[in-house]
Amino acid sequence: MDIGNRTPRAAQADAQPASAAPGRRSPSRGGGRRPGQSGTREHILDAALELFAAKGYSGTTMRAIAQQARVDPALIHHFFGNKEGAFQDAVASRLDTAALFDSLTAASAQSAPERPGERIARTFLSFWESPSTRPALVAVYRTGLSDEAASRTFRDQIEDGFATCIRHLAPLGGETVPALASLVSAQLAGLVMLRYVLHMEPLASLDFEELIEWYSPALDVHFD
Incomplete structure (x- = not known):
């Protein structure tokens, strides 16, 4: 029978590979x-x-x-x-927590003792500013709001990394470091939640350098 006299549906059926099961989409279809x-x-x-x-x-x-x-x-x-x-x-x-805190530790080693807060804020927040690492960080923090278990591994790595970084910055006893690290990380967590996860204005649109200038003193007080 001449295919030109058949319906388009029938012609399409003849053109489909013999191996395709009835009712199953061929590899070339499916959006x-x-x-x-x-x-x-x-x-x-x-x-x-x-x-x-x-x-x-x-x-x-x-x-x-x-x-x-x-x-x-x-x-x-x-x-x-x-x-x-x-x-x-x-x-x-996208997120190598070891590399992130290696950067923080290296930055802290070069930091003037009176400005550790700026080094921590600038180095840590630069990962949130980067389009490469921001999605992974947002995913970890947003997931932590509803499913703590799923993000626990990364959160533990972040907390351990902060403790190591703070140890290089703070001339304090070992027992004090975890508490200080928790305070600093809690402040940064609140900031990144509002700016990068929830996009609260005007904080979300604030210029990065202006943000660092205003926010660093809030971290410096912990090292005073």
């Missing part, structure tokens, strides 16, 4: 979903991080990650096992 080629894992991590930063851990589903990455949901399970695995790998792909 541009990506096959499992090289680079797909990284693409999924970027999509997952975007969702975790925007909606937190509890507000993100495996299906939503698959839709955001435009891949089959089975790939998410293949690469990460479950949502917790996707979260951990997505954050770790």
Whole structure:
């Protein structure tokens, strides 16, 4: 029979590969979903991080990650096992907590004793200002609001890193360092929550240098 006399649906059925099961989408269809080629894992991590930063851990589903990455949901399970695995790998792909606090410690070593607060604020907040590391930090902090267990590993690393950094800055006894680190990290946590996570104005739009100038003295008092 001449295909030109058949309906478009019938012609499309003839053109479909024989291996395609009835009712199953062929690889070339489905809104541009990506096959499992090289680079797909990284693409999924970027999509997952975007969702975790925007909606937190509890507000993100495996299906939503698959839709955001435009891949089959089975790939998410293949690469990460479950949502917790996707979260951990997505954050770790952008946030190296060891490198972050190595930078803080190096900066503290060069800091004048009377201005440790500025060094800490400038170095730590620069990671929040960077488009590369900000999504991972936002994801950790937003997740901590609703699912403490999911973000506990990264939060513990951040707290340990702060204690190490403060030890280089504060000429205090070892028993005092954890309390001082907690005070400094609590102040910074409040700042980053309002500026970078909740986008509260006018703080969210404040010039970075102006922010450092105004905020540093609030940290310096802990080292006075």
